[in-house]
Amino acid sequence: MPNNTQVLTNAEIADKLSALAQLLSMEKANPYKIKAYRRAANTIRGLGDSVDELVRSNADLTVYAGIGEAISGPIREIVLTGRLASLEKLRSNASPELLSISTYPRLDPKRVLRIFKKLQISSTQGLHQALENGEIERIFGPRMDQHVRQGLVQTSSILLYHAHDLVPLIEAYLLKRAGATRAEAVGDYRRRVEVIEELSFVVETGAFDELIAAMERYGGRTPLLESKNDLALFALSSGPLLRINLADSTNWGLSLIWRTGSGAHLKKLVAITGSLNRREANSSFATEQSFYDSFKMVFIEPELREGLDEVQQARRGTLPIPITQGDIQGDLHMHTKASDGSNSIEQMAAAAQDAGYAYIGISDHSQSLKIADGVSEEALWTQIRKIDKLNKHLDGIRT
Numbered sequence: 001m002p003n004n005t006q007v008l009t010n011a012e013i014a015d016k017l018s019a020l021a022q023l024l025s026m027e028k029a030n031p032y033k034i035k036a037y038r039r040a041a042n043t044i045r046g047l048g049d050s051v052d053e054l055v056r057s058n059a060d061l062t063v064y065a066g067i068g069e070a071i072s073g074p075i076r077e078i079v080l081t082g083r084l085a086s087l088e089k090l091r092s093n094a095s096p097e098l099l100s101i102s103t104y105p106r107l108d109p110k111r112v113l114r115i116f117k118k119l120q121i122s123s124t125q126g127l128h129q130a131l132e133n134g135e136i137e138r139i140f141g142p143r144m145d146q147h148v149r150q151g152l153v154q155t156s157s158i159l160l161y162h163a164h165d166l167v168p169l170i171e172a173y174l175l176k177r178a179g180a181t182r183a184e185a186v187g188d189y190r191r192r193v194e195v196i197e198e199l200s201f202v203v204e205t206g207a208f209d210e211l212i213a214a215m216e217r218y219g220g221r222t223p224l225l226e227s228k229n230d231l232a233l234f235a236l237s238s239g240p241l242l243r244i245n246l247a248d249s250t251n252w253g254l255s256l257i258w259r260t261g262s263g264a265h266l267k268k269l270v271a272i273t274g275s276l277n278r279r280e281a282n283s284s285f286a287t288e289q290s291f292y293d294s295f296k297m298v299f300i301e302p303e304l305r306e307g308l309d310e311v312q313q314a315r316r317g318t319l320p321i322p323i324t325q326g327d328i329q330g331d332l333h334m335h336t337k338a339s340d341g342s343n344s345i346e347q348m349a350a351a352a353q354d355a356g357y358a359y360i361g362i363s364d365h366s367q368s369l370k371i372a373d374g375v376s377e378e379a380l381w382t383q384i385r386k387i388d389k390l391n392k393h394l395d396g397i398r399t
Contacts (some may be wrong), residue, residue: 004082008052010044010219011237013075016084017041018105020074023090026098026109031340038105039066040075045238046166048173050220055079097122107151115140115148127152157197158239163189166238167199170218174244178214180205182252186259187243190302199236200243202255208232208246215244251280253287264307272297272311332361338375338383339364345383345390345399353397360399362387 021037043066044051054061056079061072078084091099097116100123101107116122118139119130127148130136137145158166167185174183180203184190187200205211212232216224219237226233230246247255258276261269270276273295285291292299297314301322304310313319334348335341343351345362352360362383365374375383387399 009221010051013078014041014044019102020087022102040071046169048218052079052220100124157195160194163196178211190260192303198241202245202247250284253291254285261305262307265305268311330357330359333363349399
């Protein structure tokens with residue numbers, strides 16, 4: 001096996017796995033195999049540990065969610081040789097059209113190849129032009145236009161549910177590897193904005209320079225874009241920017257408020273409290289509650305800090321109570337292993353019961369969607385009978 005001495009970042013390793021998944025999807029490979037490669041790629045992009053270092057130290061990669069024995073082998077091959085033979089074989093046999101979209105993991109190859117054929121184009125440059133002149137929307141409809149438009153964007157933002165996976169990893173790295181004594185996600189993520197362009201953290205540490213140096217090693221290599229005495233900005237390989245703000249214990253609460261609120265929210269807040277810069281210099285707010293109490297306001301939940309009328313309502317004590325996880329009574333969109341899910345009806349019902357749900361709705365794909373192992377009519381009746389039987393002895397939940 002050729003020896004690769006170049007140190008690869010997690011993003012470079014993940015890119016090869018994503019490209020392999022794209023090409024496999026056109027080879028009518030097992031959909032679970034394709035999903036496994038994509039899941040492993042997403043896991044690797046978010047890891048703080050350098051996968052290159054893990055492989056070279058012969059660490060067990062399967063301890064990470066989304067990486068099984070079957071995929072740890074290709075990952076080791078990428079690190080130790082700098083290449084992936086299965087990917088290169090598929091690329092050697094792939095058409096120029098397929099090669100042009102293999103590096104865009106969010107594009108559905110089958111849908112895009114339909115566009116190529118219809119519009120007689122063969123590259124992503126042609127796709128860009130077809131988007132701009134409106135051909136894709138006019139011929140294929142707005143949903144296809146949206147799919148291509150989103151798929152061609154170089155990832156610089158992530159959806160909130162992807163951020164839910166990434167934030168705990170960064171937080172753990174800050175605390176365990178970078179020397180932070182306290183770290184908390186703020187900004188768009190804390191307000192639960194649907195699309196996250198920048199992940200922000202407030203940290204407490206006695207050695208901010210050392211923390212910055214450690215973060216440059218996150219995921220193998222994470223470029224530092226800007227640094228000041230109390231701020232550092234990084235370019236994460238998983239997409240968004242990462243902003244680290246230094247705070248101290250005396251004004252931790254004020255820092256959370258300052259770094260969490262939207263621009264519009266902070267403008268309305270400052271109209272009542274005065275400059276936050278001045279407050280930080282002349283006052284001490286160790287908790288958010290102490291800040292709100294000082295201005296006779298009730299606590300404003302992070303999700304409400306968007307600059308509507310939450311500041312005025314906080315002063316009147318009339319803020320709405322946000323819906324929490326405990327308010328959710330059930331889930332009506334669930335796929336079992338009968339189609340493209342990973343668990344049985346019994347397992348899903350038990351998990352839902354543990355979560356306190358009162359009901360779940362099974363919505364496996366029908367046989368019209370072959371790519372997702374759609375359930376046949378006969379299998380559907382078998383599933384219905386199984387659900388009826390299960391409901392007879394389930395207590396406290398209905399499927």
